[in-house]
Amino acid sequence: SGTGWTLYPPLSVTISQAGVDMIIYGLAISGISSTLGSINFIITFFSLRLVGFKFEFQLPITWSILIVAFLLIVSLPFVTCALILVLFDRHLNTMFFDPLNAGDPVLFQHLFWLFGHPEVYVMILPAFGIISLIISENSQKE
Numbered sequence: 001s002g003t004g005w006t007l008y009p010p011l012s013v014t015i016s017q018a019g020v021d022m023i024i025y026g027l028a029i030s031g032i033s034s035t036l037g038s039i040n041f042i043i044t045f046f047s048l049r050l051v052g053f054k055f056e057f058q059l060p061i062t063w064s065i066l067i068v069a070f071l072l073i074v075s076l077p078f079v080t081c082a083l084i085l086v087l088f089d090r091h092l093n094t095m096f097f098d099p100l101n102a103g104d105p106v107l108f109q110h111l112f113w114l115f116g117h118p119e120v121y122v123m124i125l126p127a128f129g130i131i132s133l134i135i136s137e138n139s140q141k142e
Helices: 018-047 060-091 105-138
Strands: none
Touching (some): 060 105
């Protein structure tokens, strides 16, 4: 569609194709659902553990997924808001990212990278949790 993988304005704002709108809608819905899923996991972690089962005895994979859920809650609203602002620029004639009308195209980049930097840890922490679980289980003496 000619917008690139990050949907940077002005390409994502000036090109009027239905495919770009569908990508933005899909990513925004995915961001909202992932945020709600992370909230669900954190609530489940704290409310449904066994009575007397201390936090320090949780498995490493559980801790890594909990940290990932916190990172998603912190980072996903930035990219979701950025995508909603792009939709407003495309359909409601706002000028958040149009430099010709006092908009700031770098604002989208800042919002996107506030999501992108924690996303690196979101991708790697579950793998670290799995690896540490495998190592701890296989290194126990019988």
